Amino acid sequence: MNDTSGRAGATASRVICNIDFDKPGKQVGYLRVPFSRNDAGWGTIEVPIAVVNGAPGGARAMFSGGVHGDEYEGQIAVARLARTIDAASLRGRLILMPMVDLPAALAGRRLCPLDDRDLNRQFPGDARGSFTQMLAHFIDSVVLPQLEVTVDVHSGGHGMESALSTNMHYLDDARQRERTLALAGAFGAPFNVVFWGVDEGATMPSAGEKRGLLAIGTELGGWGRVNVEGVRIAERGLRNVLKHLGMVDGVPDTGQRDGTATTRHMGVRSQEQYVFAPTDGLFEPRHVAAQDVSAGEVAGTVHFPEDWSRAPIELRYGRSGVLWMAMGPGRCRKGDTVAVVMEDLEP
Numbered sequence: 001m002n003d004t005s006g007r008a009g010a011t012a013s014r015v016i017c018n019i020d021f022d023k024p025g026k027q028v029g030y031l032r033v034p035f036s037r038n039d040a041g042w043g044t045i046e047v048p049i050a051v052v053n054g055a056p057g058g059a060r061a062m063f064s065g066g067v068h069g070d071e072y073e074g075q076i077a078v079a080r081l082a083r084t085i086d087a088a089s090l091r092g093r094l095i096l097m098p099m100v101d102l103p104a105a106l107a108g109r110r111l112c113p114l115d116d117r118d119l120n121r122q123f124p125g126d127a128r129g130s131f132t133q134m135l136a137h138f139i140d141s142v143v144l145p146q147l148e149v150t151v152d153v154h155s156g157g158h159g160m161e162s163a164l165s166t167n168m169h170y171l172d173d174a175r176q177r178e179r180t181l182a183l184a185g186a187f188g189a190p191f192n193v194v195f196w197g198v199d200e201g202a203t204m205p206s207a208g209e210k211r212g213l214l215a216i217g218t219e220l221g222g223w224g225r226v227n228v229e230g231v232r233i234a235e236r237g238l239r240n241v242l243k244h245l246g247m248v249d250g251v252p253d254t255g256q257r258d259g260t261a262t263t264r265h266m267g268v269r270s271q272e273q274y275v276f277a278p279t280d281g282l283f284e285p286r287h288v289a290a291q292d293v294s295a296g297e298v299a300g301t302v303h304f305p306e307d308w309s310r311a312p313i314e315l316r317y318g319r320s321g322v323l324w325m326a327m328g329p330g331r332c333r334k335g336d337t338v339a340v341v342m343e344d345l346e347p
């Protein structure tokens with residue numbers, strides 16, 4: 001019983017965990033995050049977690065889904081892996097969290113409805129904060145220190161659709177960078193995007209990197225639906241990572257539908273690779289994710305059907321490459337990202 005609520009000091013977690021992280025075999029249970037309601041003063045929100053301890057000596061990894069509630073591929077893939085994996089065939093420790101931001105996932109939305117926060121902007125969290133702050137604090141202070149590797153499965157949510165891809169930060173440490181590139185390559189998505197992050201300090205991968213972990217994420221679909229190929233890539237990718245880390249037997253299968261044998265490594269470094277909406281309006285995209293696009297080509301048009309006096313505005317790509325992220329919901333606001341172009345990674 002890892003009841004961390006009794007720890008002394010200002011940073012002790014209020015989250016109760018009924019899992020013993022060190023016990024051999026497979027356990028499924030919950031992180032109980034206190035949440036007081038009018039009709040339940042001692043209420044808790046139960047966030048599902050599974051821990052699988054196999055033979056000693058293997059790697060220690062966490063696979064997560066549902067950090068954003070409207071991204072479904074990871075929720076499906078991580079939950080199915082938790083139900084099917086056998087401790088007898090595993091080396092090391094695997095922690096599986098299929099619905100990390102549980103209230104957001106049940107509501108099918110990005111932000112947590114209990115505190116209107118984005119869990120992936122809350123790290124390292126706050127032991128005495130709101131729901132997402134307490135959850136981030138528990139993950140950062142109790143879960144991440146046990147680990148060497150995290151794979152956080154995302155997609156584009158309602159706002160965007162992505163080319164099927166893993167992603168990682170550009171790491172200054174050459175050895176960490178090569179190890180992370182190898183991990184992403186083993187996952188085997190069609191693309192891997194190395195990005196020089198904006199607003200990244202408070203994300204879960206950043207929290208892992210600060211603790212010396214190898215951290216990759218994914219973008220496997222979006223537009224508020226389940227991407228069929230995204231689920232296939234997620235499930236294969238998580239199994240591939242277990243093989244790559246030597247946690248299960250086998251060799252990663254990284255073959256692609258187009259006949260290529262491996263992941264195509266890409267980069268997003270320049271602000272010119274982003275297209276922003278210059279004004280509120282109705283955005284008509286010209287391309288879908290994973291299409292080739294060219295600098296100067298029309299990326300889409302912002303329309304104002306409500307106002308005869310306003311002509312539509314054409315937006316153009318600043319760089320050539322492959323469309324990584326494509327906006328889809330129609331209405332855009334001034335300053336929104338409507339497209340992100342990735343370029344082949346220079347060696």
Ligand code: CA
Nearest residue numbers: 068071154155
């Ligand atoms: Ca996301």
